[in-house]
Amino acid sequence: MLTDKRKYCIVAPLSALSIRTRLYKLANFLHYQKQCEISHVGWERVENESVEVNLDFSIKKRIILRGGGYGGSKIKLYYILWMLKVFLYSFKIKKSDIIWALGFESAFPLLLMSKLKGYKIIFDDADRFSMLFAFPRPIKKLLQYLEEFTSKNVYIHIVPGKERYDFYSPKIHELKNMPSRRVINKAKENYNDSDYIKNKLVINVNGWLGEGRGMHVILQIAKVLKEDVSIILVGKIDCEAALELSKMENVQYLGEVSNDKALETYLASDFVFTYYDPQHEINKYAESNKWGDAIKLGVGIIVNEEVLTANYLNKANVTISVPYDDVLQLTDRLSDIVNNNKKREYKSNIQSLSNKYGDFEEQLSKII
Incomplete structure (x- = not known):
């Protein structure tokens, strides 16, 4: 089990935690129940969208990518850029930090440095990346392999349901999308x-x-x-x-x-x-x-x-x-x-x- 006194860094490709229900619930859980220090490394997709309007406590925030919105022909390129930016950011992570990585696009680029530095990654796979876009078959197969590799090498792999996965990983834990008490x-x-x-x-x-x-x-x-x-x-x-x-x-x-x-x-x-x-x-x-x-x-x-x-x-x-x-x-x-x-x-x-x-x-x- 993880000690609650550590810092939680949520690496998520979105502007604000409070606009994603799953992360809004997580932030409240960590702050009120675990009394942890929280930071967010994010991607501000729309200008001025990174303000946490629905959280009644402060968190540290670092935006490492801006622009791109939520769709369009260039969105895949932005995801590649996000993965590169996350990898570069991983050099700054301390061994004592716990990283909550939303999506494969966040967890995978953090994985290599975690083996060198020793920080723990909780891979929150809310939407399986290989299913999000219509990738060419060879690329999809590669992504599926890397998803399985990531799942088996992170500290914990959290999923809302197991139906999306055609492989077994001892790191998988199911966290159903229930509301916060x-x-x-x-x-x-x-x-x-x-x-x-x-x-x-x-x-x-x-x-x-x-x-x-x-x-x-x-x-x-x-x-x-x-x-x-x-x-x-x-x-x-x-x-x-x-x-x-x-x-x-x-x-x-x-x-x-x-x-x-x-x-x-x-x-x-x-x-x-x-x-x-x-x-x-x-x-x-x-x-x-x-x-x-x-x-x-x-x-x-x-x-x-x-x-x-x-x-x-x-x-x-x-x-x-x-x-x-x-x-x-x-x-x-x-x-x-x-x-x-x-x-x-x-x-x-x-x-x-x-x-x-x-x-x-x-x-x-x-x-x-």
Whole structure:
């Protein structure tokens, strides 16, 4: 086990810890529960985005790469540059530091120097890198080999689920994307039922509101079932369908909010919408934070059936699962729930599932 008095350096290819739910929960855990000193070595993808607006404590921050945004033709080149910058930064790391590396693109360039200097790497593999892009087959095979090599040579390899991996590594530990106990309690304390839209069925749509997240589907649902279904919409609008959705009368759009405010909206919801475009390989192995939020806050889950990692949710009968583009079938399933008052069945099943999983802090405490 690691001693808590050491410094934790989170090396992550993003602007701020608080804009990535998994790292937001980690930072709060390390600060409040472990009372550790935290620093972030990051990549400011958008100008002035590195400000930690949602953390109520200070962390040391060092930006080693700027620009590139979150997509576009040059993004792969920026990832290569990120790996080079991380390797160069590794010369400055002290033996006593504990490095929390988000993604293969952070862990692999840190690995060689860790063997020379002796610092420990916790490889947090939230999204398997070899699945993120459509790499040519030889490059993908090389990346998969290097991912396995990295997994077996770091101190700990943390994954949200094991379905993405076709190899065995004794260093792998599963950390399901459950919410933080502290944030759940804060959300419940601040919850005011009168602040939220109401209807026979309320669907929560939150996170990245982009084309690859089924916005065209939920838009049609909002139109066809507008008399019975209302939507709480939270997050960054990033496509025309989401923009149109936000302007509808049966939709309450709250914009981008903190993690505890996002969790608060679950208390006013019956289902959470989690769609992932199956054209992208990584999406078939999604490990959504929204699933853990729903499990711990008693909300049913809407997920497209192509998502293989949702199998345990389907078996627990807590999901509405239909093909990604089958709006008609989803409409029928939601209408059936409304007309036959089946919301209680889902809430009962979700409670049974909740009892099987510890919250974020409980899981992480067993690992580090």
